[in-house]
Amino acid sequence: MPKPFLLITTLLCQLPALAQQAPKKPLDHSVYDKWESVVNPKISNNGKYVLYQVKPQQGDGTLYLKTADNRPLAQISRGDSAAFSADSRFAVFPIKPPYALVRQAKIKKKKADDMPKDSLGVYALETGKLTKYPNVKSWQLAEKASVLAFLGNKPVVKDTKPKAPADTLKKLTDGLLDANKAGAPLTLVNLLTGTTREFASVTDYQLSKPGNRVAFAVLAPKGSKDVKSGLFAFDVAAGKLKKLSTGKGTYKNLAFDDAGKQLAFAAEKHPEKALVKPFSLYYSNFAADSAAIILRPGDKALKRGWSPSGFGKILFSDNGEKLFFGTAPDPLPQDTTLVDFEHAKLDIWNYKDDYLQPMQLKTLKKDLQRNYLAVIYPKQANKMVQLEDEYLRDSYLADNTNAEYVLATTDTAKRVSMQWEGNTRKQAYLVSTRTGQRIAINPKASKSRFQISPHGDYALWYDDAAKAWFAYSVATRNTVNLTQKTGVSFADEENDSPTDPEPYGLAAWTKNDEAVLLYDRYDIWKINPKTGLATNFTNGLGRQQKLRFRYRIPVDKQKFIEPKDELLLLTQNDVDKTWGYYRKPLGSTKAPERLAMAPMTFSNVEQAKNARRYVYTKSSVSQPADVYVSADLKKETKLSAINAQQKDYNWMTAELVHWTTPQGHAATGVLYKPENFDPTKKYPMISYFYEKVSDGIYRYQGPAPTPSRLDIAMFASNGYLVFTPDISYTVGEPGPSAVEYVNSGVEALKKNPWVDAAHLGIQGQSWGGYQVAYLITQTNMYAAAWAGAPVVNMTSAYGGIRWESGMSRQFQYERTQSRIGATLWEKPEAYIRNSPLFQLPKVQTPVVIMSNDADGAVPWYQGIEMFTDLRRLGKPVWLLQYNGEAHNLIKRENRKDISIRELQFFDHYLKGAPAPVWLDKGVPAVEKGRNWGLETSKGTGM
Structure with missing residues (x-):
């Protein structure tokens, strides 16, 4: 064989190997839209089927339906927010319109009624049949049956009436109770038989839990002879329609009891021009021809001037004996003689106000809808008991709604201190649903978080000042300190703020309120709420091995732990930050059994209701959060494989780093390196920080347009080291604390020959932005800094308002x-x-500031103060002000823009890349919207 031919043959054979060794590409800003994430994985009640959505950051997602052993059933383009039927035979899901169509409609500035509409899909899991219903606005799937109801979009009716000016308050009140909105077709589908029934001109509807009835309100079109306005109920099994209330009006808050044998709703049928339209409460057990008014405005059972509310949630107790609803003072009539442009518009601030005027304006709609819980007994001659009032206006029902008492709290006359304390002191009461009797739990108001136990036998709370959990027994009227004798703290052991430490929290209750599970820093304690007898449920293993055990009841809508239940404990190792799961049966005395621990992040598991099978996601620095199914969390089946394109890009690694600060504190942080890291080279390093972030070391961070933080994946892929130090604080010294931890961590890493000590940067947003601003006043070792939404003047910011x-x-x-x-x-x-x-x-240090004019958390003039003062001092400084944007950027186009500018800025100062125009020469206002200055500036000496 001639030598040239042999050489060519050899090279051809080596081509695949050479291709495999080709360097991976760095991430760029074009990759964002296609990067995917898994959304809403669910498992059917029988454990046989799994669904999940895969969504790109921008564009059309896909719904996947599979068996638990990973056999594909269907891929639904644009399928979204899916649910399984109770019998595990169907999956129901909206189908979103194509992203391209929605985009074009927005470009053409189409009105909401003219935008592309959702469809609704139903997939039969056993047969593979897919049924689609077009133009669907909303849908309900019966909780306990394969019955589906959905409402179409209303027909577009052009309003030819001239629009008169209206006062803001009148807009709110009228808009809340607008009865004159066109109805739409309601379709009822029996998924098992395929039979359907359609009802015209429906404005609201409710499907019962068993799927045996659907109730709906109808607003007949003008001049219609076939359609009548009113409230109707359809019996699914009998196929019979019953008219419960006739006439045009507003029907709201339709509510069935659990058996679907009783219905209640609020309605008003006043003339359209009436200035005040109070509601009445209606009830039907379907025995009579129509629903009866069981409470109307002016009834003696009500406070004078009060009526049933159209905004209060209506709810039957579990046994159907009690009906909870809301009452409220009758709305004040509007003065129709008042001319809008002839009266003053102002806000009056008074030092006696419970809430500052900005808070009142923020909660105006909620306050206009405010109502007060009451209960009525339809089977006991409509006996009514008012449970809440203006003094006692926040209450909580036990999950067992048959319980006699509700828990109610008040901070009346104690709200002003919120201005400097951040929250209020509360008093709590148990209120009898039979008599209205109020039993004070804590006679002296305290900073506490109150809740009622699932069965309703105890009130439970954590007292901030006492740093302890307490239980109050309904039966004995005794209060027990649950955590006093455990010998450990149930309050945050690492609290470094000048306020009472937060509790670690509550895991769950056991059946019949026999025990409550509470967290300390590491372990879970099982405590008898009656006696206070406490046992360490996790056998002290957590504190011994620095494992943080946490638990969430996995079965949807379950309220407590059954004696036979086996608890899956989501666990993190506090030292190496790995995650996993341990297992322990509720009745066991043995230590928890380890199932899995890995340098990964695990989601909470969702358990099939009627099978021992779990669905969950797990991820790592380099592995996206994919869907897994398992029966024991040891042997698992992987169902998804997103972001296959990642293999083509230079990714990153992450490692914990430890050092000692100048004051002798042990410190921890995370160092991210490029996947192709070479210890013989030097790399620029950017430090990003926000309090403590090392717990998230194994969290997957795909490239994404940033709301103003540092896109770690993007920077690591492009040849940067990224350092994220944890910061602990000394009270009164937030700035020096940042210096203590951030600068010492950077100094420790600078000792490595692969850190380019001449090219260091820092980046932070909000609280991190403040720290960036402070750090560059204390050291000049940073070559570039980026401060998002910083506070630079605590004296001027101190008395301001968080406008959000x-x-x-x-x-x-x-x-x-x-x-x-x-x-x-x-x-x-x-x-x-x-x-x-x-x-x-x-x-x-050259510094870029982001400070937006609609920031609701930090006064945006803080960024202006920093910019104008540095500008006067002749320092290199830039200010990015995104118009109408919030504290963190919301609009995707703005997120993309700042991501480009952030990389350009650090590339210029830390890598010597040419400066873009916006950095070099700026963008004049006359070029706004036409020139963004992102191109490279030519001839610059920067």
């Missing part, structure tokens, strides 16, 4: 994240010392 909630910012600085621990006038020097603004002359 309407709350004052004072509590944050005194009690929570800012950790000053005192008022501004008590320790002004602490506020000044921790405010970067007063030390800006020391800054030498």
Whole structure:
């Protein structure tokens, strides 16, 4: 054989191997849209079938239906939010319109009624038959039967009437009770037989849990002879329609009892032009020809001037004897003589107000709908008991709604202190549903979290000041400290804020309220609420081995743990941060059995209701969160395999790093490296931080447009080291605490020859943005910094408003994240010392600030203060202000934009890449919307 031919043959044979060795591509901004995630995995009640959706970040998703042993059944393009029927024979799901069609409709600025509509799909799991119903607005699947009801979209009716100006409050009140909206067709389907029934002009509907009846409200079109307005009920088995209430009106909150044998609803049938339209409460047991009014405005059982509410949830007790509903003062009539442009518009702030005006405006709609819980007994001559009122307005029903008492709390006359404490002190009562008697649980108001046990036998709460859990017995009227004698803390042992530590929480109750399971830092305790007798359910294994055991009841809608139940405990190793599951039967005295522990992140498991089979997801730094099925969490079947394209890109690795801070504190962080890391090379490093983040070391972080944080996958893929240090805080020293942990961690890593100490960056958002701003006033070792939504002047921010909630910012600085621990006038020097603004002359680091004009958490003028002051000092500084955007960017187009700019900025200062135009020359306002300045600036000396 001639040598040239032999050489060519040899090279051809080596081509596959050479191709395999080709370097992987770095991630770029074009990859975002196609990166996928698994959404809503579910398992059927019999454990035989699994469904889940795979969704790209932008575009059309796919619904997958499979058997538990991974046999494919169907792939439904654009299938979404699916559910199994109770008998495990059907899957029901909306089918979204194609993303491209929706996008085009938005481009054409079509109105909501003209936008592409959802369809509804029904898949028969045993036969493989797929049925689609077009143009569906909403749907309900019976909880205990294969009966489906769905409402189509209403026909579009063009409104030719001129729109008169309206006062804001009138818009709200009228809009809440608008009875003049066109109805749409309601379709009822028996999935087992395939029979359907359609009803016209329906505005609201409710399917009973057993699927034996559907109730619906009808608004007849004008001039219709065939369709009559009213409230109707259809008996599915008998095929009979019953008219329960006639006439045009507003019918709301349709509610069946659990057996589908009783129905209640609220309705008003006042003339359309009536200025006040109070509701009445209706009831039917389907024996009479029509529903009866069991409570109407002006009845003696009601407080004077009150009536049943159209907004209160209506609910039958489990045994069907009690009917819970809401009452409210009659709405005030609007003054129709008032001309909109002739009266003042203002907000009046009064120091006696319970809530600041911004909070009141934020909750205005909720307050207009506020109602107060009451109960009525339809089978006992409509006996009624008012349970809540203006003083006692927050109550909680036991899961066992037959229980005599409800738990109610009040913070009346104690709300002003929310301004500086962040929450309020509450008093709690048990209120009898038979007599209305109120039994005070804690005569002195306290910072506590109250709840009622599932069976209704105990009130349970955690007292912040006492740092203990308490139970109050309904039967004995005794209060027991549940955690006093355990010898361990049930409050956050690592709390580093000047406020009472949070509890670790509650896992679950056992049947009949015999025991409650509470968490300490590591273990779960099983405690008798009557006696306080406590046993360590996890046998102390958690604290011994630094394992954090946590539990969630896996069966949907189960309220307590049965004696025979076996608990799957989601577990994290507090030292190496690995995750997994342990198992322990409720009645066992043995230590929990280890099922799986790995350098991965596990989701909570969902258990089949009638089978020992589980569905869950797990992921790692390099493995996306895929769906798995298992009977014991040891042997498992993988059902999904998303993001196959990841293999083509340079990914990242993650490792825990440890160091000692200058003050001798043991510190932990995570170091992310490029997958192709070479220890003989030097890499620029960016530090990103937000309190403590190392617990998430094994969480999968796919590339995604950032709301303003650091996209770790993108930066690692592009040749950066990313360091995320945990920070512990000293009260009164939030800024120096960041210096203590972040800078010392960076200094420790700089000792490695592969860290480019001349090219270090820092990035943080919100609280992290504040820390970035502070750090660059304390050191010049960072070559570039990015601060998202920072606070730089605690003195000016202290008295401001968090506009998203309407709350004052004072509590944050005194009690929570800012950790000053005192008022501004008590320790002004602490506020000044921790405010970067007063030390800006020391800054030498180029810094980009993101500060948005609709930020509801941090005053956006804080970013302006930082920018204008650094600008005056001649420092390199840029401000990105996304118009109409929030604290964290919401709009995807803005997230994509900031992701590009962030990488450009760090590439320029840490890698020497050419500067883009926005960084070099800026973008004048006259070019706004036409030039984004993302292209490389030519001829720049930067």
